[in-house]
Amino acid sequence: MASIAVALSKDLPNGRVMRAIVSEQDLVVWRSKSGILSAWENRCPHRGMRLSHGFVRGEALACMYHGWHYDKSATCRYIPAHPELEPPETIRAQEFSSIEKGGLIWVSVDGSLEEPLIDENLTPLRSINFQCASKTVQEVITKSTKLAGDTDPFNFTTKAAGYHHWVLFSEKKELNLHLFFHELPNNACKIHALIDKDCPAQIQKQISRMMESWRRSAETDYEVSAK
Amino acid sequence: MSALDHAKQYWYPVSMLDSIPAFPIVKTTRVLGMDISITRQADGKITVMQGDEQWQVQEIYDHLWTSPSEAPKPIFDIPEANESDRRFVPCGLVRVRCSPLRAVENFLDIAHFPFVHTDILGSEPHTEVEPYSVDIDADKDEVIATKVKFFQPQAAKSASDGIITDYVYRVPSPMNAILYKTCPTRDDVQDVIAIFVQPIDEETCDVWPWMALYDDDSTMADMIEFQQLIFLQDRSILENQVPTKLPLDPKMEIPTRADLTSIAYRRWLKRRGALYGALLNTSDNSVAAE
Amino acid sequence: MSFTLYDYALSGNCYKIRLFANILNIDYERIAVEFYPGADHRSEKMLAISPAGTLPILTTDDIVLSETSAMLFWIARNYDAPDHWWPEQDLTAQANILQWMGFSSDLTATIGQGRLHALFQTPIDKDKMIKGGRAALRKIEAHLSEQSFDGCSFLTGNKPTIADIACFPYVALSPDVGANIGFDHDDYPAIRNWIYAMKSLDGFIPMPGIYAMHELKDHEIDYGSQKSAKAGASK
Numbered sequence: 071m072a073s074i075a076v077a078l079s080k081d082l083p084n085g086r087v088m089r090a091i092v093s094e095q096d097l098v099v100w101r102s103k104s105g106i107l108s109a110w111e112n113r114c115p116h117r118g119m120r121l122s123h124g125f126v127r128g129e130a131l132a133c134m135y136h137g138w139h140y141d142k143s144a145t146c147r148y149i150p151a152h153p154e155l156e157p158p159e160t161i162r163a164q165e166f167s168s169i170e171k172g173g174l175i176w177v178s179v180d181g182s183l184e185e186p187l188i189d190e191n192l193t194p195l196r197s198i199n200f201q202c203a204s205k206t207v208q209e210v211i212t213k214s215t216k217l218a219g220d221t222d223p224f225n226f227t228t229k230a231a232g233y234h235h236w237v238l239f240s241e242k243k244e245l246n247l248h249l250f251f252h253e254l255p256n257n258a259c260k261i262h263a264l265i266d267k268d269c270p271a272q273i274q275k276q277i278s279r280m281m282e283s284w285r286r287s288a289e290t291d292y293e294v295s296a297k
Numbered sequence: 298m299s300a301l302d303h304a305k306q307y308w309y310p311v312s313m314l315d316s317i318p319a320f321p322i323v324k325t326t327r328v329l330g331m332d333i334s335i336t337r338q339a340d341g342k343i344t345v346m347q348g349d350e351q352w353q354v355q356e357i358y359d360h361l362w363t364s365p366s367e368a369p370k371p372i373f374d375i376p377e378a379n380e381s382d383r384r385f386v387p388c389g390l391v392r393v394r395c396s397p398l399r400a401v402e403n404f405l406d407i408a409h410f411p412f413v414h415t416d417i418l419g420s421e422p423h424t425e426v427e428p429y430s431v432d433i434d435a436d437k438d439e440v441i442a443t444k445v446k447f448f449q450p451q452a453a454k455s456a457s458d459g460i461i462t463d464y465v466y467r468v469p470s471p472m473n474a475i476l477y478k479t480c481p482t483r484d485d486v487q488d489v490i491a492i493f494v495q496p497i498d499e500e501t502c503d504v505w506p507w508m509a510l511y512d513d514d515s516t517m518a519d520m521i522e523f524q525q526l527i528f529l530q531d532r533s534i535l536e537n538q539v540p541t542k543l544p545l546d547p548k549m550e551i552p553t554r555a556d557l558t559s560i561a562y563r564r565w566l567k568r569r570g571a572l573y574g575a576l577l578n579t580s581d582n583s584v585a586a587e
Numbered sequence: 588m589s590f591t592l593y594d595y596a597l598s599g600n601c602y603k604i605r606l607f608a609n610i611l612n613i614d615y616e617r618i619a620v621e622f623y624p625g626a627d628h629r630s631e632k633m634l635a636i637s638p639a640g641t642l643p644i645l646t647t648d649d650i651v652l653s654e655t656s657a658m659l660f661w662i663a664r665n666y667d668a669p670d671h672w673w674p675e676q677d678l679t680a681q682a683n684i685l686q687w688m689g690f691s692s693d694l695t696a697t698i699g700q701g702r703l704h705a706l707f708q709t710p711i712d713k714d715k716m717i718k719g720g721r722a723a724l725r726k727i728e729a730h731l732s733e734q735s736f737d738g739c740s741f742l743t744g745n746k747p748t749i750a751d752i753a754c755f756p757y758v759a760l761s762p763d764v765g766a767n768i769g770f771d772h773d774d775y776p777a778i779r780n781w782i783y784a785m786k787s788l789d790g791f792i793p794m795p796g797i798y799a800m801h802e803l804k805d806h807e808i809d810y811g812s813q814k815s816a817k818a819g820a821s822k
Contacts, residue, residue, distance in 0.1 A: 081776035089773045113539050115551050120537040125802040135534050137412045150424035151408040151555035161551055196732040199774040256767060271736040278732055389624030392708055415799045518621035526596045529795030
């Protein structure tokens with residue numbers, strides 16, 4: 071399995087923490103005050119608390135439960151209950167590889183970290199959640215691009231349709247819309263969407279609403295076929 | 298003996314006494330994965346039925362307790378419940394999606410006060426946990442933690458500076474815990490706070506906090522609200538511990554000296570086979586995303 | 588004393604008023620009412636004060652309010668310098684604020700009710716609550732995303748208004764309702780960023796389920812000179 075895009079870079083500013091799930095692996099993804107990115111198992115080795123509820127102090131991630139601090143190497147460096155104690159090096163969170171490219175945060179949970187082949191100059195739009203599998207969403211996108219006529223403001227055509235990465239091209243607006251599919255447990259998925267050039271807020275809103283419309287269709291299709 | 302059979306030997310709280318509806322309204326709830334119905338009969342007597350089977354009941358500590366066993370172990374004693382000058386404060390239930398044992402263990406922990414109960418029960422930089430003692434009371438077979446001290450910023454409304462609060466903890470049965478803490482208004486007595494945990498199943502529980510306080514000033518609403526506020530802060534933690542069940546294998550979760558009570562509690566559970574809501578082996582360790 | 592607030596610490600609606608009063612640094616009298624388990628808000632004594640039978644209640648000698656949107660408006664007009672939380676001269680902004688104040692009652696009816704059920708096992712139509720709550724979260728997520736395209740961090744612009752105060756509590760409290768029902772903030776990056784912006788406001792206070800901003804406290808550990816950190820951890 072390759073690297074999976076788990077979020078738009080802009081949605082994780084410096085000093086912030088989020089949760090991501092890749093292939094059933096629960097992850098905390100966080101960025102230190104100076105901007106260093108990390109992805110670890112979402113579990114404090116002390117009492118099992120999800121580290122994604124924690125908080126960033128400088129270059130460390132602290133667990134919300136007892137404030138144990140972990141540095142960028144995932145090693146526990148400070149236990150507030152014992153301020154004088156130097157914690158044993160063995161107390162560490164499990165690390166996974168993460169990388170940032172093209173406005174996206176990528177994580178790999180199987181040890182490999184292929185450099186994603188992606189244009190460096192994408193403009194992030196938004197990440198959007200679906201309560202159905204990405205295959206269902208992809209079918210809806212295919213259907214809706216075929217149905218879109220000349221009156222459609224974009225009239226997107228599918229330029230590339232890989233397993234995780236689709237590119238839709240709009241000749242009218244001269245832009246590429248990049249969709250990165252992120253499969254989640256329990257038949258859910260996310261799309262992380264980016265555009266290949268700066269465009270006015272109005273166009274960004276139109277694309278955002280178009281994705282909302284895909285979701286309405288995809289989740290209806292999903293509900294019907296699930297019955 | 299299976300974990301469930303072991304758990305069946307104990308008494309469990311299933312309602313506050315004063316919220317059992319009048320005849321003929323039936324109140325339903327769940328204990329150890331079994332649905333039960335609670336009825337106040339026309340003559341005022343309270344019965345608990347699980348299907349066709351009638352369970353034993355007793356009314357104590359302001360709650361209705363029941364047990365699936367025909368000969369349950371005697372319920373633990375709280376001598377302070379007989380001190381008539383205390384105010385007894387049952388606080389209702391709070392549903393938590395965690396093992397009943399995780400709820401008890403969190404109640405025994407003080408190191409989380411500065412981060413979870415910030416500016417109430419603790420605050421940075423006063424995070425240090427001084428050494429304290431933990432024993433097993435041989436007569437009662439209870440876990441007892443003594444000489445527990447912690448700095449509290451607002452132990453009393455009137456206090457402008459923080460005070461060092463003393464705690465004693467008791468675990469008289471696997472799903473109940475009692476603490477004794479410095480009473481802000483009197484030097485000669487201690488306040489009593491307990492949690493009685495109703496195991497809905499191994500990964501869900503209803504927690505019934507109960508207090509026996511010396512407090513002549515606060516309204517009932519104030520006292521209940523304070524306890525609910527504290528417990529709701531804990532709830533956000535308890536619903537995010539992975540795995541949901543309490544791991545008894547020390548390799549799975551790393552303790553420190555501040556966790557002596559928790560270590561003793563986990564060992565005590567393991568020794569007596571109180572495994573309902575517990576994970577015994579690392580191989581059971583399922584920490585994948587839900 | 589400015590006003591009296593009949594309050595319940597666990598209520599997201601009551602928290603709106605406590606939060607806003609704290610942000611504006613207003614002193615007021617607080618009276619705790621036992622919402623649960625006693626249901627004292629529906630006692631004869633409380634109904635005599637406010638027939639609505641809900642919490643919070645804001646009273647002065649002249650006024651009794653039971654709707655939080657009305658309270659936020661009343662507080663903003665009384666205590667805030669104009670042009671901030673209720674932009675006095677800006678009709679468009681006012682209309683947008685009223686839109687989101689209205690929407691905030693959808694949050695109470697779905698997430699608020701779902702949370703009461705999750706905490707206290709109060710009866711509820713669970714499917715309807717989950718569908719409604721998810722729809723509400725998606726609506727606010729989509730709007731906040733669109734706001735971000737315009738470079739705005741809050742619901743109606745670049746500054747917070749009483750609309751943000753009105754919507755914040757039940758959005759922030761949604762994980763209390765349950766896991767795997769689409770109420771976790773992990774699904775909503777724009778909401779996550781907005782919550783962070785709200786928690787960063789001067790005068791922000793937490794409530795159970797909404798943590799304090801520990802990251803803003805000045806206890807950073809400098810690993811190069813851990814001694815200085817230790818000196819701070821006095822006994």
